[in-house]
Amino acid sequence: MTIDAARDLPDLTGHFGRFGGRFAPEALMAALDELTTAYQTAVADPAFRAELNHLLKTYAGRPSLLTEAKRFGAEAGGARILLKREDLNHTGSHKINNVLGQALLTRRMGKTRIIAETGAGQHGVATATAAALLGLECVVYMGEVDTVRQALNVARMRMLGAEVIPVKNGSRTLKDACNEAFRDWVASVQHTHYCIGSTMGPHPFPMMVRDFQRIIGVEAREQVLELTGKLPDAVVACVGGGSNAIGAFHAFIPDEDVRLYGFEAGGAGVDSGKHAATLVGGSVGVIHGMRTYLLQDDDGQTLETHSVSAGLDYPGVGPEHSWLRDTGRATYQAVTDSEAMDAFALLCRTEGIIPAIESAHALAGALRVGQELGPDATIVVCLSGRGDKDMHTAAEWFGLVEGEGSAL
Amino acid sequence: MERTEGAPAPTVATAFEKARAEGRAALVGYLPAGFPSYEGAVAAATAMVEAGCDVIEIGLPYSDPLMDGPTIQDAVHQALTGGIRITDVFRTVEAVAATGARTLVMTYWNPVDRYGVDAFARDLSSAGGCGLITPDLTPEEAEPWLAASDAYDLDRVFLVALSSTDERLAEITGVSRGFVYAASLMGVTGARSAVDTGAAHLVERTRKAMAGRSPLPVGLGLGVSTGEQAAEVAGFADGVIVGSAFIRRLLDAPSLEAGIDAVRRLTAELADGVRR
Structure with a gap:
């Protein structure tokens, strides 16, 4: 195909x-x-x-902005990082x-x-x-x-x-x-x-x-063309079930020079077994009504998943991502809890934007892709949601609570 | 129980025929393998056969039983926590089939898919199992199973629902073998106080969908838990399927022995119901 x-x-x-x-x-x-x-x-x-x-x-606030993240980009191999601001939608996510x-x-x-x-x-x-x-x-x-x-x-x-x-x-x-x-x-x-x-x-x-989320990539494609006069080198998103990722990717699938990267929840590391990186560490089976990659044991029992991010803590993944993985059109990698939380803090401190921990996996991935593609690259990152909901987790992770030492 | 070369494959259809010849409905009992333990499940299923079940469905415990209510969820969780594996399910089938009762496996699709559909059919057949009941597999996605069940002469029991259109009833009954499982209500497994009024109509529509072909028996399940309900269902269906009520007896009993006694008494009550 x-x-x-x-x-x-x-x-x-x-x-x-x-x-x-x-x-x-x-x-x-x-x-x-x-x-x-x-x-x-x-x-x-x-x-x-x-x-x-x-x-x-008039209600959700579309089109969402495309924000250039210069200070964050400096940490990503100097690549030009453009954030697709789904966090600014009404209710705070895509x-x-x-x-x-x-x-x-x-x-x-x-x-x-x-x-x-x-x-x-x-x-x-x-x-x-x-x-x-x-x-x-x-x-x-x-x-x-x-x-x-x-x-x-x-x-x-x-x-x-x-x-x-x-x-x-x-x-x-x-x-x-x-x-x-x-x-x-x-x-x-x-x-x-x-x-x-x-x-x-x-x-x-x-x-x-997918069709309802497609608007993310359709807008981003127009916005990046208007801003830079060319298509981006890469589009990056986090993948749990995969709706913000497929929404960001879909309009770019026919643009074969645009690399598509999905970042899954690597938890404590894929080798530890404590993760939710379905496309990286899973096998093909049936779950929740679809054939797709999933995390399962030899008997087809679903494995427990682990992630600091509740939204990515899922053992399956949307079937279109499985197809994109097998055809090689998109590349999927795992991002650990610590990498994601480091990227979470970095975006806060460099751009004044508190991302959702889910989206922080995409940001950690963007740091990796930026290093790989270098300073000439333009990378669109789907910032799928805002992080207000994650303050409790972040406060614990970084020790922001009174009387405890800060990890930042 | 190895099948000898040339002998006809066991099918649940014969159990339904026998019941029909006796002027009654067949009694079908469900129990998950490994619940309350491997040996406990074999003992309980054996008691169910001795007390009057014509067909036994051995459930394959699965981590995500999304068609099951709390009772079966609890039992399956206990079985999985106890370490039950697919190989143990085949051993359970072998032990239950050895009693002479027709034995099916009821399973969600992923464990079969993962094991390998052909390998699963082969190992089920050599354990003496008659076939599979597949609550989340419909004919649309069943191609590999249709081929494997043909290769090993296995029954394939698909479900029909109150919401099934006439076209779907024709399609489903067209690929079914052994019997057709009519789900009596829109909902998950578990005991209910009354049989849904639409159930008899569904059985009738299912039979009509098979008009002009050699008709399969229609068993009715979901929600049946008493002798009285069994008698009511036996009035319009060829088989009465009971699951959660047996599990409830085992869950509530102070000991395995007491649980098996309660299962035996319930079976007798239901067996009396299908003969009323």
Whole structure:
């Protein structure tokens, strides 16, 4: 398959090469078909597109800025670093792009309730926000571990009127929140839409979420052309499920000279086994309705993942990334917790921008890519979210709490 | 239990035929391998056969059972924590099949995919298993399994749901073998106080989808936990499938022995139900 064909993926059955597809209970198949049709009809409808674009512009704050990070770039081999500022969107991350699309679709399908899984809470907050805006009932499933490390976002969701249900089984993180959301959906599908937050799950989710996030790369491509008169040398993003990354990459896939880099959560290091670097350290299997790379043992049991970042702490990855990995179009590497936190601090101190810890993985990757490509390179970094939610983790990591020594 | 060359492959269809000849529905019982322990599961399944189950489904414990409610989640978690492996699942199948009961494996797809679909079919067949029930595999993605189940003469039990369209019922029943698993409600596994009113209609629609072909038996599962419900379901389906209620007995019992006694009593109650 050629890279040109990437624009036409997935195929009609939701496959990106051998990845993706639909491994779902029969009870959901009718709803997945209904959603596919509703989505295709909606995006072909000028009125739907106009309403979505209006919300993106007047509510989410698009287009997001492209900010040059000169002092940070000096630390990245002198490369020209351009930050795609998804952190400036309403609710503080790229997640709102997808959620507004799916929330409008929910209303269009005549459904009155929306459910979501969330890791860091960014997708949950975005969903709760859109639900409040459109008058939908909202339930968010969140691993109990994550409700503790992202307590601020739990409070935000509740303020917005959503019910947050802590998930207490399995590893009590994102994957278990997904399981619980699927269990809810099987029983409630008649009146409920499951607003999946990343480019994952059974078809049509990986395609639909990608399409709603595509705007990141479309804007960035125009902005960088306007600013520099040429395409960038590289586009860099963090990858958990992979929605900000596919959003940033997609418009650049046909530009074969633009290198695409995804940075996964390396936790304590891939060799330690304590990580969430699916594409670097995983193998192909089936999880949450899709065929993709995942972290599993010899019996196909999902392995526990580890990351300082709740949003990247997931054992699978969107199927389109698996396809980009195998075709070699994109390169995926792991960034450890410490590298990510160092980059987190560096951006704060050089640019006055506090990134999400998820996005800090992309920043750490940009430091690496900058060293590799040198001072003539232009690198677009998707700054997928802001770090307010991470202050608790950062305060502990760096010892910012009164009476304790600072690590900075 | 090695199958001798030339002997017909065991199929659950014969268990349904036997029940039909006796003018009743078949009783199908589910239990995950390794729960409450390897030996405990074999002993409990054996008790279920002795007390009247016609078919046993051995669950393959999986880390992410997204179609299962809290009861099966607890049991599966216990089995995995106890260190159960796929090879132990095959040993369980072998021990249960040796009782003479038709034995299937119910599994999420990833463990089979990881093991290798053909290798899994081969090892299931040599353990004396009849086939697989696949709750998250639909015909769209089943090509490798259709080939492997043909190669090893295994039953392939797909699910139909209240939300399945007539076209899908035709497609699913068209590739099924052994029996068709009708999910009685929209939701996860677990005991319910009443059988969904749509269940009988689903069984009827499933049968209609097989009109003009040699029809497969239709078993109804999800939510059935009492003799009374079994009798009700037996009034319109060819088989009654019970899972969580057996697990609940084992979870609540003070000892394995007491649990197995309770499982035996429940089986007898259900076996009486399907004969009413």
